[in-house]
Amino acid sequence: SELTQDPAVSVALGQTVKITCQGDSLRTFYAAWYQQKAGQAPINLIYGVNNRPSGISARFSGSSSGTTASLTITGVQAEDEADYYCHSRDSSGTLGVFGGGTRLTVL
């Protein structure tokens, strides 16, 4: 995959966690972030660096620097335990690509 994510991250309840996504195409294209819970379709959390669709909690925020995009979850709740994927164009700008996903465990 042209977008690289840590496979797993854990965080204590109520704390803040940052999930990162690294790829050369992120110098040009914004990353989007999705949350997927078991047995469900993904939902969009963040697009265009730090835009949240209607209905998404303000606890989710995005940022970007160089080739790395980040998703930050503040005040983590038990319901945030899920898989998180980044998504963008590839380096050629013509194909789509997903990161490998990060499984978030809430302790």
Place this chain on the structure above:
Amino acid sequence: QVQLQQWGAGQLRPSETLSLTCAVYGKSYSSDYWSWIRQSPGKGLEWIGEISRSRSTNRDTNYNPSLKSRVSISADASRNQFSLRLSSVTAADTAVYYCARIRTGGYFYYIDVWGKGTTVTVSS
């Protein structure tokens, strides 16, 4: 509120052709792409390909290089539907297949609406 409704055969034998269709309900934009994504059991999301909604781009299509020789995505603008065909399937194509709308513009590229997913199992 845009919604996507997808359907197609869920059980296939090796060498058959997978065929799925997705209907788009609600407002669309000329800059949208309609896309297919799949997820094999226990694995991450895999981008299969996309087709431009805009006639001005001649229904531009882009495919995952690893599937390009077997995949075709087409669109019927009059019905606001798009379809996926994947030929010569094997057990490795067993997955949940999602249709999705991709919003684009400048450096934006993101999925704002997903279909519910269709489980496709390839087995003899």
